[in-house]
Amino acid sequence: MKIAILDDYQRVAKDLADWSRLPPGSELVVFDRHLADPEELITTLRPFHVLVLMRERTPMPAARIQNLPNLRLLVTTGGRNAAIDLEACRARNIPVSGTGNVGTPTAELTWGLILSLVKRIPREDRALRAGAWQTGLTEGLAGKRLGLVGLGKLGSQVARVGQAFGMDVVAWSQNLDEARAAAAGARRVEKRELFATSDVVSLHLVLSERSRGTVGAEELAAMKRTAFFVNTARAGLVDMDALLAALRAERIAGAGLDVFPEEPMPADHPLLALPNVVLTPHLGYVTRENYVVFYRDALDDILAWHAGAPIRLLT
Numbered sequence: 001m002k003i004a005i006l007d008d009y010q011r012v013a014k015d016l017a018d019w020s021r022l023p024p025g026s027e028l029v030v031f032d033r034h035l036a037d038p039e040e041l042i043t044t045l046r047p048f049h050v051l052v053l054m055r056e057r058t059p060m061p062a063a064r065i066q067n068l069p070n071l072r073l074l075v076t077t078g079g080r081n082a083a084i085d086l087e088a089c090r091a092r093n094i095p096v097s098g099t100g101n102v103g104t105p106t107a108e109l110t111w112g113l114i115l116s117l118v119k120r121i122p123r124e125d126r127a128l129r130a131g132a133w134q135t136g137l138t139e140g141l142a143g144k145r146l147g148l149v150g151l152g153k154l155g156s157q158v159a160r161v162g163q164a165f166g167m168d169v170v171a172w173s174q175n176l177d178e179a180r181a182a183a184a185g186a187r188r189v190e191k192r193e194l195f196a197t198s199d200v201v202s203l204h205l206v207l208s209e210r211s212r213g214t215v216g217a218e219e220l221a222a223m224k225r226t227a228f229f230v231n232t233a234r235a236g237l238v239d240m241d242a243l244l245a246a247l248r249a250e251r252i253a254g255a256g257l258d259v260f261p262e263e264p265m266p267a268d269h270p271l272l273a274l275p276n277v278v279l280t281p282h283l284g285y286v287t288r289e290n291y292v293v294f295y296r297d298a299l300d301d302i303l304a305w306h307a308g309a310p311i312r313l314l315t
Contacts, residue, residue: 001022001050003302004051005030006035007034007053009033009034011030014030017292017299022303031044045071048068048071049071050071050302051075056082057263058083060084060089062085065085065094066088071092073302073310074094076099077099077297078101078294079314086314096314097298097313098297098313099301102293105289106284107154107157113230113232114202117278118140118228119138119139120138123275124136139226141162141166144200145169145197146158146162147197147198148169148186150171150203151184152206155171158202159171160185167200170187170193171184172188172191192222195219195223196223200228201223201228202230203232203233205237207237211237215231215243216239217239223252225250225253230256231255231256233259243255247277255276255277255278258281258282260282297312
């Protein structure tokens, strides 16, 4: 049995699970770089029977699945993966197993980005290293409005921290009602009011055909010039061209982004040239605690499948 672990950027997969438990004769290969070229990816992965994917870093559309004739099992870290064509897997009788996860890291990173923006931490760090001292005023959070687009598990965690900072927390999503908002310590408002009145807007929606493009030119134009925008959810929720235009024209104060249309981000991406953004390379789930669960469960998925009783099936 040949097993490939993909996109282990930090080179930690072998250390975070006891891979010696694999059946005798198994071959485990770990790829620490992203296989971006489609032809190279197919050629490289064709011999493998099992692929372990790190979230959505390497998509598995139908064409790729069809061109991997030896593939017998897909394992994805996390409980869902929109980048896998599950129907194509079903057609080939390829089970897809998921893993557990730790539910707090993305909410924590959201606050890292918010604080980096309002307290100017990256800007002042760079200025200090260049010999400057106190180059601008920071902002306070107490009494300011936090607008959450999406108030599920992650949005509710972000809301509680906002309350601790003394912020006025409001929320909107298509299915959110006043009772559910109140239970999370927020107040439901209409979408336009949220964008027009919030000092910080943060996205916490699952990407779907219905939610794609939730934030576009109209929503960004409604925001205050002093407001910050944060996205730790999915890039497809936002019209990137509209966001770039708003940031370049300084129609909003800045943005904190952890997700991008193309990942890894190209070296010439225009966001990298903007001074009013804080960027992180999709770190929302990248914690040691999460990776321990990911790789431990991935190993258990492989062993269960090999024993003829696959677990945590997404197909």
